[in-house]
Amino acid sequence: MPLSPAESRQWGMLSHVGGIILSVVGPLIVMLVFGPRDAFTKDQSTEALNFQITLLIGYIVATIITFIIIIPLGLVVWIAGLVFGVMGAMAANKGETYRYPFNLRLIK
Template sequence: MGGHDEEWEDDTPPDSNGRPGPSSREPGPSDRAGGDPGDGGTDESPDGSDESAPGAPERRTRVDEQFLAVVCHVGGLLLSVVVPLVAYLLKREESAFVRHHATEALNFQITVLVAGAVAMALTVFPVGIPLLVVVVLVDLVLCVLAALAGNRGEWYRYPVSLRLVT
């Protein structure tokens, strides 16, 4: 989908031209000693120490970040701005990928709230109820597309959204 759905290569969102930002990510499974992208790497860190050893620092995996991105979009669909706002406030400093998806979900849910309020106000006219149905269907479809993109590790940008939170 356009230049906004690129494979996630690092922890920085794409710039205004859709290119990935500078790489500042932690080494992933393919960067580990003996790690082949297809075999999931080993349990050892690049320096040879066992990361699963007691007292070893916990490293958030890419899968965890992808899961949180999905939660932002699905949670936004179910609970409006609550889930994306909580994810944004708790994880914005830890992961650029989660921050991006939480921000997108939050901005989109604010847009849906505004559009829903306008549609509700217009229900006194014949156009109000069909408009409300369209708002709900667009919310459903776009949230599912965003959640799927987040699950694939892609950066996603809603095509229709007020950009209030950055």
């Protein structure tokens, strides 16, 4: 049974809102259940589904980048803090002035 114009607009809108709440599941359900009954609903649910798939790919890429770049970078910063802190401690123990190789001298 075809959708009325009001139902068509409603399901078109809900496919976008469903994407906000349920990611790909919302627009997919609207597309599968109501898409065959109305061209506008099919168009809008397909558009929303494609956008949610695009976002999902972006989330996956961002997660991979986080694990490949950000976490190792954090480890490098931690190791630098450890190494330069030990070097500063050793220099101070000898009575020598130590300056860190990189430092924001915010306090004078």
